[in-house]
Amino acid sequence: AQTVTQSQPEMSVQEAETVTLSCTYDTSESDYYLFWYKQPPSRQMILVIRQEAYKQQNATENRFSVNFQKAAKSFSLKISDSQLGDAAMYFCAYREWSNSGYALNFGKGTSLLVTP
């Protein structure tokens, strides 16, 4: 099974600053999808951004962008102009593909603290 590693259990950023969360994964597939999900204290899982492996261009959603390095199997999330509402657990996920299912394989998460 593919593994997803988030090496930073906790990160801290000041409001309005930029922070980058790291994620690496292990796969032998050439086609796959990668996701970042946010889990605030409410525990709701919220999709932040999605990247298709076949696309060269890095995905961007407003203040959120990714740095996707396919050869290095790296998928980091950059949050610009951090806001207090960005404080949450962030999970990197790899979407497995098989003939029968499309399960998400999650990393352990990074807890992001945003300070005023």
Place this chain on the structure above:
Amino acid sequence: DSGVTQTPKHLITATGQRVTLRCSPRSGDLSVYWYQQSLDQGLQFLIHYYNGEERAKGNILERFSAQQFPDLHSELNLSSLELGDSALYFCASSVAPSGSGFVVDTQYFGPGTRLTVL
């Protein structure tokens, strides 16, 4: 609001008991996925149903079972509960997939059911 609903929000029960968690997918979504989030195991995939049929199994215990009904809602049944089954159980839904091909497929999560086994 993702459009995925789960009931109940909280469930407290005793060891050895059986519970049923319910999930209603977003309108139009045919796939339902169940995940378990616990402190020691993190977020783990349990099972995937597509249009009433089981499509994939993950780390699901034999004491657990699920089904998807003709109206596409799904239930996760947990029996002979143990203390270690205490966790947050998420349901997610997506439109695809149905078979061959590589389909863009984003999973949207419900609010979860918090299960506490005493």
